[in-house]
Amino acid sequence: MMFIASSLVLAAILNLPTYVYSATVSATVAQTFLGVGGSGAWWPHDLFNFPESVRQNLSELLFSESGLAISSYRYNLGGGGVGVSNPVRAPETPYVSPGVYNFSADPEGTFFLQQASDFGVPGITMFVNSAPAPLTSNGFSCNGQFVNANGPAYATYLVDVAQHWREAGINISFVSAMNEPDNSFGPLPCGQEGMLVEANQRATLITSLWNELESRGLTSEIGILADESSSTSLATSEYSEWLPEVVDMVAHIVHHAYDFPTDAEYEAFINSANAVSGGKTTWMSEICCSLGSPDGSGKGYSGGFDPTIDNALIFVIGGEAHYDFWTLVSLGSDANEFTLVVSNSTTYSVIAMNPNTTESTISLTFPQDVCASTAFRTSATEDFSTVTPATGSGLTWSLPLSETSLTTYIFKREAC
Numbered sequence: 001m002m003f004i005a006s007s008l009v010l011a012a013i014l015n016l017p018t019y020v021y022s023a024t025v026s027a028t029v030a031q032t033f034l035g036v037g038g039s040g041a042w043w044p045h046d047l048f049n050f051p052e053s054v055r056q057n058l059s060e061l062l063f064s065e066s067g068l069a070i071s072s073y074r075y076n077l078g079g080g081g082v083g084v085s086n087p088v089r090a091p092e093t094p095y096v097s098p099g100v101y102n103f104s105a106d107p108e109g110t111f112f113l114q115q116a117s118d119f120g121v122p123g124i125t126m127f128v129n130s131a132p133a134p135l136t137s138n139g140f141s142c143n144g145q146f147v148n149a150n151g152p153a154y155a156t157y158l159v160d161v162a163q164h165w166r167e168a169g170i171n172i173s174f175v176s177a178m179n180e181p182d183n184s185f186g187p188l189p190c191g192q193e194g195m196l197v198e199a200n201q202r203a204t205l206i207t208s209l210w211n212e213l214e215s216r217g218l219t220s221e222i223g224i225l226a227d228e229s230s231s232t233s234l235a236t237s238e239y240s241e242w243l244p245e246v247v248d249m250v251a252h253i254v255h256h257a258y259d260f261p262t263d264a265e266y267e268a269f270i271n272s273a274n275a276v277s278g279g280k281t282t283w284m285s286e287i288c289c290s291l292g293s294p295d296g297s298g299k300g301y302s303g304g305f306d307p308t309i310d311n312a313l314i315f316v317i318g319g320e321a322h323y324d325f326w327t328l329v330s331l332g333s334d335a336n337e338f339t340l341v342v343s344n345s346t347t348y349s350v351i352a353m354n355p356n357t358t359e360s361t362i363s364l365t366f367p368q369d370v371c372a373s374t375a376f377r378t379s380a381t382e383d384f385s386t387v388t389p390a391t392g393s394g395l396t397w398s399l400p401l402s403e404t405s406l407t408t409y410i411f412k413r414e415a416c
């Protein structure tokens with residue numbers, strides 16, 4: 001299952017005196033991107049209170065071609081919030097009793113799910129923090145644990161809900177049944193939903209879900225994402241306990257990054273996941289980096305937006321194919337590389353960051369003749385403002401970068 005098939009080539013930047021930087025775009029693709037997106041949690045709860053026109057505008061900003069045009073959206077299927085004290089983090093569940101559903105539940109979450117679908121977001125995942133309370137070990141939506149014997153009932157519920165939305169035209173193509181299974185988010189009352197799924201229970205849960213999908217002929221329509229461990233270090237230490245047994249049932253190995261790994265740790269994680277799974281793709285599905293410096297230091301969590309854009313291009317670390325931001329509304333960004341080049345069959349897009357308070361220029365060499373077409377810049381005073389295209393000809397072009405800015409230079413892959 002792939003959504004956007006674009007590819008990306010990294011450019012190595014050399015530091016020369018006089019603030020002119022030379023770089024060469026390799027003819028070899030360094031990383032292929034399937035999707036970039038974010039989670040519909042828990043901002044829909046509050047945003048839904050705004051008038052319809054504001055909700056529409058937000059949806060347009062996130063999902064439309066004139067906005068961010070994200071290619072992945074993670075709908076949070078609620079567990080009913082039983083035992084959760086923060087109502088913002090307690091989405092309603094459609095589950096009433098086995099086989100009985102109220103699909104009017106969680107109007108906040110389902111509104112933005114519908115919007116993502118209406119705007120044509122190609123990759124929609126349904127993720128769950130906790131099974132409905134009646135199916136957990138303690139009868140709450142947090143502080144409890146997955147019950148192996150309830151695996152089939154939980155799977156029936158998940159696939160019923162996914163099928164309901166698919167029949168309504170919303171193409172849920174991935175299900176993640178245990179978001180951060182390493183944490184029950186107790187004690188009661190809890191700050192959010194959560195369900196512990198011990199490492200030695202995860203294969204049981206995945207097998208139940210796979211069997212349910214298979215019984216309905218849906219295994220090629222709906223992929224299973226797992227296990228969404230909170231951190232890369234925990235994921236690595238637990239993979240051997242569950243992954244080999246169910247590796248063929250898992251579409252993509254998905255992890256979070258709340259340990260804020262260094263670049264070296266991130267790469268070690270990717271290598272270890274590849275080794276256990278025989279090279280299955282890994283996706284990063286939660287958190288990015290509202291704190292951090294271009295050299296990779298100082299990474300950490302903060303709720304807000306980092307206007308310094310010092311940390312904007314973290315995607316390149318580890319070369320993962322898919323990247324979801326946790327903080328989708330009130331976006332943060334992170335990075336420790338300055339420039340990347342995204343290409344498809346007709347276009348190169350060069351995304352270049354200048355985190356410094358002085359201007360600089362990149363002198364960029366392409367592997368084929370290109371022609372500059374347009375450029376956009378975001379800075380403290382500009383918001384995707386159209387700016388002068390790059391200058392040059394043939395293979396070699398000059399890309400000015402104003403102070404503390406992020407500029408996108410677009411090139412056609414043909415001579416002018």
Ligand SMILES: *[C@@H]1O[C@H](CO)[C@@H](O)[C@H](O)[C@H]1NC(C)=O
Nearest residue numbers: 001002003122123171173221
């Ligand atoms: C639904 O998504 C899957 C996987 O991304 C894709 O193969 C399929 O064509 C999509 N179906 C529709 C109707 O968009």
Ligand SMILES: *[C@@H]1O[C@H](CO)[C@@H](O)[C@H](O)[C@H]1NC(C)=O
Nearest residue numbers: 051052053054055056057058
């Ligand atoms: C929605 O966006 C349109 C177009 O940008 C703008 O004219 C309108 O004022 C916005 N509405 C609200 C409620 O923000």
Ligand SMILES: *[C@@H]1O[C@H](CO)[C@@H](O)[C@H](O)[C@H]1NC(C)=O
Nearest residue numbers: 092096102103104105106107
């Ligand atoms: C379904 O959920 C909606 C939204 O919470 C609620 O208003 C409605 O009463 C529920 N219907 C039933 C039959 O429980």
Ligand SMILES: *[C@@H]1O[C@H](CO)[C@@H](O)[C@H](O)[C@H]1NC(C)=O
Nearest residue numbers: 343344345346347348349410
């Ligand atoms: C290539 O990328 C450009 C810029 O994003 C886009 O306008 C164009 O439609 C893409 N072409 C293909 C074939 O995907």
Ligand SMILES: *[C@@H]1O[C@H](CO)[C@@H](O)[C@H](O)[C@H]1NC(C)=O
Nearest residue numbers: 015338353354355356360401
């Ligand atoms: C920013 O400054 C640092 C330190 O002088 C330098 O290494 C880096 O290349 C500069 N980046 C840009 C884009 O000017």
